């Protein structure tokens with residue numbers, strides 16, 4: 140064949156294959172047999188192999204890149220990727236509808252578009268001139284990670300668009316792992332002695348974060364779009380529903396079961412039907428999403444902070460099933476806490492097989508009167524760890540009381556229960572291998588020092604073989620030690636050492652988090668890092684810590700206690716000596732815009748109190764529960780009660796939602 144003929148043939152094959160993919164994945168109306176499809180595909184592969192200069196990234200043969208990438212680039216979203224307000228009851232749904240009618244000044248029924256709420260991972264995909272050019276995770280909403288190479292491997296994401304598409308289009312939607320693929324993946328993981336994923340969402344997220352797209356490609360992920368935005372070109376239709384249909388004509392897989400209904404009662408009905416069908420759909424949902432269908436009304440309603448006023452996630456209730464409680468073990472956590480774990484006869488709850496569930500602590504066990512041998516109700520809500528709710532007393536036969544062990548099941552040290560605390564604790568401290576393992580896992584985790592490749596299994600192996608005891612020992616691991624481990628190649632050992640070395644350059648906030656001080660999570664670590672240097676933090680008094688918003692006496696106590704322990708100081712010193720460092724900032728003495736101010740929130744507002752609280756705290760304010768002479772302002776929502784009366788008596792400034800929004804944005 141002459142060159143131009145080859146080019147034309149390749150073009151024709153690609154078009155044909157794309158058309159078949161479109162019919163198969165988007166329209167669900169396959170038009171050829173698998174054998175015929177494979178024949179076309181192989182013909183294209185053969186031609187491309189002979190003429191590699193004619194290969195383009197959007198060719199259907201190019202879904203799976205051959206080489207792993209180094210890491211993910213950060214991308215800034217064209218417009219922020221927002222979240223949704225949640226509702227858990229009919230009342231909250233009704234409130235949403237009332238509010239919309241009130242804001243729009245309408246009393247007629249609103250047209251709502253209803254669709255499933257996918258329990259997966261939000262992504263944004265950009266098409267330029269009909270070609271997939273970039274796909275990114277939601278990240279923090281403003282910036283995400285470029286996971287193009289991984290998204291390209293998902294067959295339900297079209298690499299090229301069909302028909303008369305706009306020149307630049309952004310599509311947003313959810314990547315999910317179907318229940319069946321999830322179960323198969325976990326089965327394989329268990330067989331290979333690997334840790335199974337907790338749920339399909341974690342599995343989808345883990346699969347999309349692979350540096351090697353060949354692994355992602357094997358994970359059987361799927362995509363559903365729930366919105367689109369024309370960046371350049373003819374705008375989308377003026378309703379949400381029609382916009383989705385338009386996306387579909389361009390070859391984009393849209394959310395199934397999308398339906399427009401009139402009025403909130405019909406929304407409720409849709410919800411009930413969806414809930415009844417929950418088990419029949421191949422993917423996990425955690426509720427439905429209801430959106431005002433008319434885009435011009437959406438624009439009128441606008442946004443509050445991070446969520447649109449025109450949409451709502453109406454969540455499904457947690458799922459419950461009954462199974463047999465076979466045994467109770469006690470797990471020792473990072474800080475020595477003993478958590479009773481129920482070993483259950485494996486049972487499926489919402490597409491996930493559960494064989495362990497938390498019993499929280501001994502007080503909970505006593506309160507619920509749960510015994511070994513009971514039939515128990517197990518509940519799983521979203522990504523929350525499954526829990527045992529109650530025993531089924533009618534089914535109780537031979538049972539045994541659950542006893543707290545006197546000695547730690549891991550290190551044999553004494554177990555104590557502190558007066559007034561629910562938790563029982565192993566007194567072994569860092570001589571307890573369980574505590575060593577858990578604190579090291581925490582240290583190397585993504586939110587901590589982020590040492591890639593040093594996973595749970597490897598940490599366990601290193602501690603069990605006494606190669607490391609504390610987190611500081613990680614930085615003294617040698618290539619020889621690592622490559623002598625079972626199932627560890629030279630290459631992997633080198634990669635891990637590189638990751639360890641890379642982790643030395645960190646941020647102060649991550650370092651504080653990684654230390655694993657009790658009850659100091661990511662946001663507290665962040666807060667501490669902006670107010671103190673390491674030296675200042677190590678010598679801070681409880682009073683100094685309490686002066687920060689959001690730090691109460693318990694956390695302050697834990698922090699002071701942590702730095703009072705010689706062992707901890709030694710570990711910190713060793714870490715710094717090994718080269719762990721972060722950019723040193725001069726701590727600002729200037730205050731945040733609302734530093735020193737105290738607010739109280741009352742009544743129903745369009746956002747949850749927690750969210751408002753977080754926003755105020757981010758600006759340095761303190762938010763308390765009761766009104767006093769020290770209160771600087773009372774934020775008043777609908778149906779405010781006694782707090783409002785008290786504030787009026789004391790002459791405290793009242794702040795309504797509009798003023799609040801000004802307060803939050805004007806600074």
Ligand code: IVH
Nearest residue numbers: 221222223254255256257261313365428447
């Ligand atoms: S619309 C501006 N529709 O839920 C609103 N989101 O809790 C944009 N989600 O981050 C979201 N299914 O990842 C929308 N049918 C659906 C959805 C959906 C799942 C996710 C989405 C979002 C999160 C918010």
